[in-house]
Amino acid sequence: MDFNRHIAQELQASRGSPSVPASDTTLEQKFQCHSQCIFAIAWISDRLLCATSGDQTTVIYDIETGDEIDLLRGHTxxxxxxxxxxxxxxVLATGGRDSIINIYDRRYSKKQGALHPISSIACAHISSTALQKSARKDTRSVTAVEFQDEHNLYSCACADSALKVWDLRYTYSRLNTNHIPKPKRMFCVPIDDVKSINRLAGFSDMKMDSNRMILFANC
Structure with missing residues (x-):
């Protein structure tokens, strides 16, 4: 998928300021990022941008040159x-439609040209309720991940009605997919609210404030 370099620069320049007028935005350069659709992007630095995709990978790009800097694998x-x-x-975290959360450290050595997780949480948002068991696999998608600090990671999904806090000092098993991991804390949408809409409820995104104390979530 083509990525508009100029749009990225405009977004970078406008952080903390009013939106850039559409009339001031022109296409200067574009480059090929992923072979499938891009789901999420995140700034790594002023020059490096990270993009996730339907091709099961996450890639870090240099927005000045369009070069691929790091390839991250680990999702199915x-x-x-x-x-x-x-x-x-x-240090980065990713969440996938496979309900896996992966933690990466770019300082680790690459294997076969790619970075692989240093830690993983399998079945992060798979509920044990009968309602969830009967749901489609795409309802288990981890729609957002957010670090509070180096030890605590928040995650949410599109249909399990829960915000979860994971203690990254604990080793969760990636291979034991029959075991539902227990988060450090969990915040749920009230059950009456879920019943009133007569369907699975979840979250589409979340962000923390600059002090890392207040979490905002879309549900």
Whole structure:
């Protein structure tokens, strides 16, 4: 999928300021990013941009040259979300349609040309309720991940009505897909609200404030 370099630069310049007028936005350069649709992007630094895709990978690009800097593998389905540890350009988290959360550190050595997770949480948003078991696999998608600090990671999904907090000091098993991991804390949409809409309820995105104390979530 083509990525508009100029749009990225405009977005970077406008962070913390009013939106850039459409009349001031022109296409200067574009480059090929992924072979399938892009689901999420995140700034790694002023020059590096991370993009997730339906091709099951996450790629970090140099927006000045369009070069691929790092390729991240570790998901078995589309990668739906990405974030970086706010004070680091090396530590990232991704969430996928496979309900897996992966943690990466760019300082680790690559294997076969790609970075692989240093830690993973399988079945992060698969509920044990009968309602969830009967749902389609795409309702398990991890729609957003957000670091609070180096030890705590928030995640949400599109249909399990829960915001979860994971303690990254704990080793969760990636291979044991029959076990539902237990988060450090969990915040749920009230059951009466879920019943009133007569369908699975979830979250589409979430962000923390600059002090890393208040979490905003779309549901």
């Amino acid at each position: 389905m589309s990668v739906r979300s990405v974030c970086k540890l706010y004070y680091s350009t090396n």
